[in-house]
Amino acid sequence: MIGKLHARAQQLRATLWTMIVPPSAWAAHFLACYLLAAITCAKLGRTAPVDRTHLIVGGFTLLALLVIAASAFIAWAQRRIEGDPPPHDDSTDEDRLRFLATATLMLAALSAVAVIYVAASALFFEDCR
Amino acid sequence: MLAGGMAIAALLIYLSVMLIAAHVGRRRRGRIDHHTGMRFILWAGAIGPTILLLVLLLTALPMMRPIEAGARDLAIDVSGEQYWWRVRYRPPGGPAVDAANEIRLPAGRPVLFNLSSPDVLHSFWIPGLAGKMDMIPGRTNRLVIRATRPGRYRGACAEFCGRSHALMRFTVVVMEAQAFDRWLVKQAAPSPAALAQSDARALFRDYGCAGCHAIQPDAIGRRSIGPDLGHVGGRGSIAAGVLPNEEAAIAGFIRHPERTKPGIAMPSFDFMPEADARAIAAWLRSLE
Known part of the structure; x- marks a missing residue:
């Protein structure tokens, strides 16, 4: 199944838009966590426990990591596309694809770390103080 | 002492960097192949620091939980006024005690500060014990401090409040808890x-x-x-x-x-x- 997905991913076209999927997932996760915290604290007050918020933040985090992982998988498959030997710095479609795929893969790693860091701090707070 | 420690640390870092530089300079070129080099950069430059930072984050986050102060803890109302500090101790179950310009605290116990101001913005700051907290007219800000070590600490107004802003200071004396209790009882009686x-x-x-x-x-x-x-x-x-x-x-x-x-x-x-x-x-x- 992985092999099929791998082959399918290699057929997808990479554009600049696919490159910003991981950071966008990070931004959306960040915004969602902060909005959720602000709304919850405004409604419940400073000292009320925020157990449900932890669950929702956990859900947001899982969703963001899934999007980032999918994007990373596609980028990884595209980076391994067969073709000419290195260095891959010619003005060809294949080299362009490899470059975009590498950039996307690194952005996915950065975004995953950022999402985990944001979630870690959100999960530690017991109330709104 | 702190400056001396920092100087020694700086010297050690400098010597380590020079030693590494000398070591790298002696090595033959091309001894590490491209693949190993990239792997080294990945682990030492990205994965290692990420794990280290995550461990630091997870260690530090529980320490950021606020200190609790309940109804049975000492409360101190402090009002910043041009250019002095009005202090009122409110011990649980005891009479309120008025004072000014000096605050005494019991070591090891949480103390709740109710901070306010009748005139302009001030900021209550005891650098050795806690962060700054603004004193805002018409509003009471809460700050909980638990001093751990007896001693004298300097406090100051940290928000420009007028011509003598820089002359608006106070001393915090942290005492052993029992000594503090005796002192407060004495303060509650007239001299x-x-x-x-x-x-x-x-x-x-x-x-x-x-x-x-x-x-x-x-x-x-x-x-x-x-x-x-x-x-x-x-x-x-x-x-x-x-x-x-x-x-x-x-x-x-x-x-x-x-x-x-x-x-x-x-x-x-x-x-x-x-x-x-x-x-x-x-x-x-x-x-x-």
Whole structure:
């Protein structure tokens, strides 16, 4: 199944838009966590426990990591596309694809770390103080 | 001591970098292949620091939980006023105790500070014990502090509040908890010298000092316009941490407060004979 997905991913076209999927997932996760915290604290007050918020933040985090992982998988498959030997710095479609795929893969790693860091701090707070 | 430690640390870092540089310079070129080099960069430059930062984050986050203070803990109301600090201790189950310009704390116990201001923005800051907290007119901010080590700490106003902003300081004395309890009980009773009739006490009333400065508890006046002087003799300094608590300094401050603190609300008593100022100062020093 992985092999099929791998082959399918290699057929997808990479554009600049696919490159910003991981950071966008990070931004959306960040915004969602902060909005959720602000709304919850405004409604419940400073000292009320925020157990449900932890669950929702956990859900947001899982969703963001899934999007980032999918994007990373596609980028990884595209980076391994067969073709000419290195260095891959010619003005060809294949080299362009490899470059975009590498950039996307690194952005996915950065975004995953950022999402985990944001979630870690959100999960530690017991109330709104 | 801190500066010495930092100098030694800087020296060690410098020596380590020089040693690594010398070591790298001696190695033959091309000894590490491209693949190993990339792997080294990935682990030492990305994965390693990420794991290290995550561990630091997970260790530090639980420490950021606020210290709790309940109804059975000591509360202290502090009001920042141009240019001094009004202090009121509210021990649980005991009478409130008024003071000014010096705060005493019991070591190891959480203390709740209720911070406010009647005039302009001030900021309550004891660098050795906690972060800054603004004192905003019309609002009470809460700050919980648990001092762990007995000692003297400096405090200051950290928000520009007028001409004598830089002269608005205070001292925090952290005492052993039992010693603090005894001290607070003593503060709740009037100083013997405040109750005894004396010439200096009469001068204090006749010059109108008592119109602004109460000698609490139950000796002279009620709520003070200026700093309460009930136990001023026991404080380490006068004029909000600016002058030493000495007879000459107090007498000089009574006659010319504006020379020490520009913009101060207290009028100058330059018409007061030096001898009277000295007598009042000596009497104030005896109020422990």
